[in-house]
Amino acid sequence: GAGVSQSPRYKVAKRGQDVALRCDPISGHVSLFWYQQALGQGPEFLTYFQNEAQLDKSGLPSDRFFAERPEGSVSTLKIQRTQQEDSAVYLCASSTDRNEKLFFGSGTQLSVL
Amino acid sequence: SQQGEEDPQALSIQEGENATMNCSYKTSINNLQWYRQNSGRGLVHLILIRSNEREKHSGRLRVTLDTSKKSSSLLITASRAADTASYFCATGPPSGYSTLTFGKGTMLLVSP
Numbered sequence: 001g002a003g004v005s006q007s008p009r010y011k012v013a014k015r016g017q018d019v020a021l022r023c024d025p026i027s028g029h030v031s032l033f034w035y036q037q038a039l040g041q042g043p044e045f046l047t048y049f050q051n052e053a054q055l056d057k058s059g060l061p062s063d064r065f066f067a068e069r070p071e072g073s074v075s076t077l078k079i080q081r082t083q084q085e086d087s088a089v090y091l092c093a094s095s096t097d098r099n100e101k102l103f104f105g106s107g108t109q110l111s112v113l
Numbered sequence: 114s115q116q117g118e119e120d121p122q123a124l125s126i127q128e129g130e131n132a133t134m135n136c137s138y139k140t141s142i143n144n145l146q147w148y149r150q151n152s153g154r155g156l157v158h159l160i161l162i163r164s165n166e167r168e169k170h171s172g173r174l175r176v177t178l179d180t181s182k183k184s185s186s187l188l189i190t191a192s193r194a195a196d197t198a199s200y201f202c203a204t205g206p207p208s209g210y211s212t213l214t215f216g217k218g219t220m221l222l223v224s225p
Contacts, residue, residue: 004155033212035215040217041217041218042201042216042218043215045212045214056212093155099144099206099213100205101161102146102148102156102158102213104157106154106155
Protein backbone atom coordinates (compact mmCIF):
# COMPACT_ATOMS: atom_id res chain seq x y z
CA GLY A 1 0.00 0.00 0.00
CA ALA A 2 0.93 3.65 -0.24
CA GLY A 3 1.03 4.36 3.47
CA VAL A 4 1.52 2.77 6.88
CA SER A 5 -1.37 0.52 7.75
CA GLN A 6 -2.38 -0.39 11.31
CA SER A 7 -4.99 -2.82 12.51
CA PRO A 8 -7.28 -3.01 14.27
CA ARG A 9 -8.35 0.64 14.29
CA TYR A 10 -10.07 0.18 17.65
CA LYS A 11 -9.60 -2.50 20.26
CA VAL A 12 -11.56 -2.97 23.46
CA ALA A 13 -10.06 -5.42 25.93
CA LYS A 14 -11.04 -6.60 29.37
CA ARG A 15 -8.39 -6.10 32.01
CA GLY A 16 -6.08 -9.09 32.02
CA GLN A 17 -6.56 -9.97 28.35
CA ASP A 18 -3.70 -10.15 25.88
CA VAL A 19 -3.83 -7.98 22.76
CA ALA A 20 -1.84 -7.89 19.52
CA LEU A 21 -1.58 -4.77 17.37
CA ARG A 22 -0.35 -4.99 13.80
CA CYS A 23 1.65 -2.54 11.72
CA ASP A 24 2.33 -2.83 8.00
CA PRO A 25 4.99 -0.23 7.10
CA ILE A 26 5.72 1.39 3.79
CA SER A 27 7.45 -1.09 1.53
CA GLY A 28 11.22 -0.75 1.63
CA HIS A 29 11.32 1.30 4.84
CA VAL A 30 14.10 -0.06 7.00
CA SER A 31 13.15 1.73 10.21
CA LEU A 32 9.98 1.01 12.15
CA PHE A 33 8.84 2.67 15.38
CA TRP A 34 6.09 2.19 17.91
CA TYR A 35 4.82 5.13 19.93
CA GLN A 36 2.17 5.38 22.64
CA GLN A 37 0.00 8.48 22.79
CA ALA A 38 -2.16 9.28 25.79
CA LEU A 39 -5.08 11.66 25.40
CA GLY A 40 -3.90 15.25 25.06
CA GLN A 41 -0.22 14.29 25.04
CA GLY A 42 2.48 13.88 22.44
CA PRO A 43 3.62 10.46 21.24
CA GLU A 44 5.96 8.64 23.63
CA PHE A 45 8.60 6.36 22.14
CA LEU A 46 8.23 2.64 22.82
CA THR A 47 10.58 0.74 20.55
CA TYR A 48 12.58 0.89 17.32
CA PHE A 49 13.47 -1.71 14.68
CA GLN A 50 16.03 -1.57 11.94
CA ASN A 51 14.91 -4.32 9.57
CA GLU A 52 14.26 -7.30 11.86
CA ALA A 53 16.59 -6.15 14.62
CA GLN A 54 15.05 -4.47 17.64
CA LEU A 55 17.76 -1.89 18.36
CA ASP A 56 16.01 0.10 21.07
CA LYS A 57 13.27 -1.03 23.41
CA SER A 58 14.01 1.44 26.16
CA GLY A 59 10.52 2.95 26.00
CA LEU A 60 8.56 -0.23 26.66
CA PRO A 61 6.86 0.48 30.01
CA SER A 62 7.01 -3.04 31.40
CA ASP A 63 7.82 -6.63 30.52
CA ARG A 64 4.16 -7.06 29.59
CA PHE A 65 4.96 -5.21 26.35
CA PHE A 66 6.66 -7.13 23.56
CA ALA A 67 7.28 -6.21 19.92
CA GLU A 68 8.58 -8.15 16.98
CA ARG A 69 9.33 -7.72 13.30
CA PRO A 70 10.51 -11.20 12.29
CA GLU A 71 10.97 -10.67 8.55
CA GLY A 72 11.84 -7.01 8.60
CA SER A 73 8.46 -5.90 7.32
CA VAL A 74 5.22 -6.31 9.31
CA SER A 75 5.51 -5.67 13.03
CA THR A 76 3.34 -6.73 15.94
CA LEU A 77 3.12 -5.06 19.33
CA LYS A 78 1.79 -7.42 21.97
CA ILE A 79 0.57 -6.42 25.38
CA GLN A 80 0.02 -9.18 27.89
CA ARG A 81 -2.35 -9.02 30.85
CA THR A 82 -3.62 -5.57 29.88
CA GLN A 83 -4.18 -2.96 32.57
CA GLN A 84 -6.35 0.16 32.50
CA GLU A 85 -3.26 2.36 32.28
CA ASP A 86 -2.44 0.71 28.95
CA SER A 87 -5.42 2.53 27.40
CA ALA A 88 -3.98 4.84 24.75
CA VAL A 89 -3.49 5.22 21.02
CA TYR A 90 -0.63 3.11 19.71
CA LEU A 91 1.04 4.63 16.69
CA CYS A 92 3.34 2.91 14.26
CA ALA A 93 5.69 4.83 11.98
CA SER A 94 8.24 3.89 9.37
CA SER A 95 11.05 5.73 7.65
CA THR A 96 14.15 5.31 5.55
CA ASP A 97 16.33 6.24 8.56
CA ARG A 98 15.70 6.57 12.28
CA ASN A 99 16.10 10.34 12.54
CA GLU A 100 14.56 11.33 9.26
CA LYS A 101 10.95 12.04 8.32
CA LEU A 102 8.51 9.55 9.85
CA PHE A 103 5.40 8.27 8.12
CA PHE A 104 2.69 7.41 10.63
CA GLY A 105 -0.25 5.07 10.49
CA SER A 106 -3.65 6.12 11.82
CA GLY A 107 -3.05 4.27 15.06
CA THR A 108 -4.87 1.69 17.13
CA GLN A 109 -7.00 3.07 19.93
CA LEU A 110 -6.86 0.60 22.80
CA SER A 111 -9.41 0.80 25.59
CA VAL A 112 -8.95 -1.51 28.57
CA LEU A 113 -12.05 -1.90 30.70
CA SER B 114 10.00 11.60 28.78
CA GLN B 115 9.44 14.44 26.31
CA GLN B 116 12.30 16.69 25.29
CA GLY B 117 10.44 19.33 23.34
CA GLU B 118 7.92 21.69 24.84
CA GLU B 119 5.52 23.63 22.65
CA ASP B 120 4.11 27.01 23.49
CA PRO B 121 1.30 27.95 23.61
CA GLN B 122 -0.61 24.82 24.58
CA ALA B 123 -3.63 26.14 22.68
CA LEU B 124 -4.13 28.89 20.10
CA SER B 125 -7.37 30.21 18.65
CA ILE B 126 -7.36 32.53 15.62
CA GLN B 127 -9.53 33.65 12.72
CA GLU B 128 -9.09 32.51 9.14
CA GLY B 129 -6.56 34.63 7.31
CA GLU B 130 -4.52 35.40 10.41
CA ASN B 131 -1.03 34.05 11.00
CA ALA B 132 -0.34 31.41 13.66
CA THR B 133 2.97 31.12 15.47
CA MET B 134 3.95 28.16 17.63
CA ASN B 135 7.17 27.78 19.55
CA CYS B 136 9.20 24.77 20.63
CA SER B 137 11.98 24.64 23.21
CA TYR B 138 14.23 21.66 23.82
CA LYS B 139 16.97 20.69 26.22
CA THR B 140 19.77 18.72 24.56
CA SER B 141 21.80 18.83 21.35
CA ILE B 142 19.96 17.85 18.22
CA ASN B 143 20.63 16.57 14.72
CA ASN B 144 17.42 18.00 13.35
CA LEU B 145 14.03 19.31 14.43
CA GLN B 146 10.78 18.35 12.77
CA TRP B 147 7.21 19.61 12.90
CA TYR B 148 4.19 17.34 12.56
CA ARG B 149 0.45 17.94 12.36
CA GLN B 150 -2.22 15.66 13.80
CA ASN B 151 -5.88 15.96 13.00
CA SER B 152 -8.27 14.61 15.61
CA GLY B 153 -8.28 10.82 15.67
CA ARG B 154 -5.62 10.47 13.01
CA GLY B 155 -1.91 9.74 12.78
CA LEU B 156 0.75 12.41 12.56
CA VAL B 157 1.71 13.98 9.25
CA HIS B 158 5.21 15.32 8.66
CA LEU B 159 5.32 19.01 7.77
CA ILE B 160 8.92 20.12 7.66
CA LEU B 161 12.43 19.14 8.80
CA ILE B 162 15.17 21.62 9.64
CA ARG B 163 18.72 20.48 10.32
CA SER B 164 20.90 21.81 13.11
CA ASN B 165 23.07 23.80 10.67
CA GLU B 166 20.06 25.55 9.13
CA ARG B 167 18.40 28.68 10.51
CA GLU B 168 15.24 29.00 8.46
CA LYS B 169 13.20 26.89 6.09
CA HIS B 170 10.03 27.48 4.06
CA SER B 171 7.42 25.12 2.66
CA GLY B 172 4.32 26.68 1.12
CA ARG B 173 2.58 28.68 3.88
CA LEU B 174 4.92 27.27 6.52
CA ARG B 175 8.03 28.97 7.83
CA VAL B 176 10.27 27.32 10.41
CA THR B 177 13.16 28.91 12.25
CA LEU B 178 15.76 27.24 14.42
CA ASP B 179 18.00 28.90 17.00
CA THR B 180 20.37 26.27 18.38
CA SER B 181 21.97 28.75 20.80
CA LYS B 182 18.59 29.24 22.48
CA LYS B 183 17.51 25.65 21.84
CA SER B 184 14.27 26.83 20.31
CA SER B 185 12.28 26.68 17.10
CA SER B 186 9.18 28.40 15.79
CA LEU B 187 6.56 27.36 13.25
CA LEU B 188 4.68 30.12 11.43
CA ILE B 189 1.58 29.33 9.41
CA THR B 190 0.60 32.27 7.24
CA ALA B 191 -2.90 33.08 6.00
CA SER B 192 -4.42 30.29 8.09
CA ARG B 193 -7.44 28.30 6.94
CA ALA B 194 -10.07 26.37 8.85
CA ALA B 195 -8.44 23.19 7.50
CA ASP B 196 -5.27 24.07 9.48
CA THR B 197 -7.17 23.25 12.69
CA ALA B 198 -5.13 20.46 14.28
CA SER B 199 -2.51 19.74 16.91
CA TYR B 200 1.06 20.59 16.01
CA PHE B 201 4.06 18.79 17.49
CA CYS B 202 7.76 19.44 17.34
CA ALA B 203 10.10 16.45 17.41
CA THR B 204 13.83 16.47 18.00
CA GLY B 205 16.34 14.04 16.57
CA PRO B 206 19.45 13.52 18.75
CA PRO B 207 22.89 13.68 17.14
CA SER B 208 24.02 10.13 17.81
CA GLY B 209 23.22 6.76 19.25
CA TYR B 210 20.18 4.63 18.83
CA SER B 211 17.76 7.23 20.14
CA THR B 212 14.96 8.31 17.89
CA LEU B 213 12.66 11.31 17.55
CA THR B 214 11.29 12.70 20.80
CA PHE B 215 8.00 14.60 20.61
CA GLY B 216 6.66 17.48 22.65
CA LYS B 217 3.14 17.73 24.05
CA GLY B 218 1.86 19.81 21.16
CA THR B 219 -0.02 23.02 20.43
CA MET B 220 -3.70 22.73 19.65
CA LEU B 221 -4.60 25.24 16.91
CA LEU B 222 -8.19 26.24 16.23
CA VAL B 223 -8.85 28.34 13.13
CA SER B 224 -12.37 29.76 12.99
CA PRO B 225 -14.03 30.69 9.69
